[in-house]
Amino acid sequence: MKLVVPYNYIPEQFSNHEKFFDLWKPVLQSGEFTLGPFVENFENKFASYIGSKFCIAVNNGTDALILSLKAAGIGPGDEIITPSNSFYATTGAIVAVGAIPVFSDVDSRYQIEISGMKTLITKKTKAILPVHWAGASPDMLQIIEFARQQDLLVIEDACMAIGGKLHGKSPGTFGDLGAYSMHPLKTLNVAGDGGMVVTNNEALYLWMKKFRNHGMTNRNEIEFWGVNMRIQPLQAVIANYFLDYVDGFVRIRNRNASYLDNLLNDLERYLQIPNRLNHNLETFSLYMILASDRDNLIKYLIHHGVEAKIHYPTPLHLQPAAQKLGLNKQALPVAEKQARELLTIPIHQYLKFSQLDYVSQLIHTFYQNESR
């Protein structure tokens, strides 16, 4: 079957080789292949774009989360509240610093459930790690207020939310630290891996800068054990370039999402489209709906050339990696139910309405056949 609605748009986005080679030329000529001016340029530009004082670019979104947690002083024995429906790296980062993830259930917009959060707090709780899942935002104002009351830090996983807005502010700038990813299929992307941390706290920023580069004070002196989580300058220049276009990408994704929302609206018997909030500009890193008979529907779509996906079929707390945490199967009913029904449909900026029409027709036909 020919791919009619592809999920991957990289070949299109990078079809103009010359353009990207031109971006790389000054880096290649300068020999600045680790940190240096190209990285700093991007960091400054991103900080001002996102509305934060400091930005530190790292090798990927996972590193951004690890660096944020480390900077916040999170370590062995600390408990971190985080939703159960994120990418593996959110929890992976918590475990990487030796802390313990405490999973929260999610709401109908796939965002961390705030109302039950109080019951998850123990003496060991140090921080909340909310995720702007799929590029939509949880109610950060409420989370921040709750965190202040409970004396907790807030580290935002805004990996999917570059270009989004909540009450006019960028995701990732509400808490103490915010982490971003520039993985190839993110709204702001590079030709490989890349990530960032933002903060308004200068002391944390300066510490992170050292930790990212072996704990070096200067070339010869090592203040503390650090790591290498440097972003590649060759990727930083691509990020720098796409940053000028990210708002446009997000606009087109929103246009596509509303278009598809409207096309699917009449299938409310079978599909559940999440609420779209006026004060939250979503990035639609993932366009996700809940679908009845999901497993057959996705097979049908794939069979007809629509590269639909599931993010993800098994929630984090039910992964083999989480077994040690001892959560039983009914622990988080909403996340578990959604995992059985979630469907991700391609929505990216290179799709045409005709392709979305095709997706809608397929879904309509599928449910017509089913109800027959």
Place this chain on the structure above:
Amino acid sequence: MSYKIPYVDFGPTTRSSKVELINAFGRVLDSGRFVLGEEVKVFEKEFADYCGTEYAAGLANGTCSLHLIFRALGIGPGDEVITAPNSFIATASAIAQVGAKPVFVDTKLDFNIDPDLIESAITENTKAIVPVHLTGRVARMNEITNIAKANNLLIIEDSAQSVGAELDGKKAGSFGDVASFSFHPLKNLHAFGDAGIVTSNKIDVITELNMLKNHGLQDRSTCAQWGLNCRLDEMQAAFLSVQLPQLDALTNERRRIAEFFNKNLSEVVDTPTESKNEKHVYQTYVIRSDRRDKLKEYLNTNGVEALIHYPIPIHLQPAARYLNYKKGSFPVVEKLSNEILSLPLYPGMPTQHQEQVVSLILKFYGIK
């Protein structure tokens, strides 16, 4: 400050592969795969073949490759790992990162760990030895292997500086249980950014590493253990594949320049040596001088970018204070740190520059 004779210039070798590099660039862009695609797979195979090991696993850089090796081998809190204190900081910090304790052992005057001192550093908590093939010369792997066997220890070769180096016809990275390489931009075989790789004959170690470097994923939907993102970049892998076939020729050129330096400088400074059963790749060309600081200043002032790798040994770094080593703990390494000087040496280094370096040093010593 820019130097007339820079420490390294990859311009000559990069220019000679320009067409292949641009082709690789286009191939990756067209593939639509920027993460763990064909290029990484192909390079892993090529590199394993080159080193004479069964397997290789590409990683984001040489630091995370060491870190993940320790994790994959189950080395952690309470364990001790023996290594040399004159390496780049990452050798020790990767040990510390998994919660294990770096235990340092002094080196010989050739910069590599002294096997005679290893056994007295072994305790019941020792899990592994990390010999560092510093400057491009393989450590005394026969002796080290015997010690490891007798004491049931793992060997992790830190081969970050020694791609292509040989001992008894065997390549660095093929002696121990597992080995870590770096393709940092200043390495003999280098990426245009950070990159690293691990070689091993043990499939279980490689499988574990491949899982850990990609979020602990067993498949797209199953997370077997919480992991990290330490993947070798697809584009860098493609660039490395272009350069690997040229490596031996470039190494030979390094060796020719080193020979020229050896021949002309050995009267005034200590120059690196090489036995019949060794192949030194001169990742760094390090001389020893009793007037090192003055000589360095003289060379720098006269436009030669001579460097020190490294002026402060790891055990004397602020980061290592908690390990309670002191000045005098490792007399050879400390002596070396006052005497070593790395001279510019790279394939394509103009003959004139080579001659200028020699004549400046001779002049400094009052000859000519």
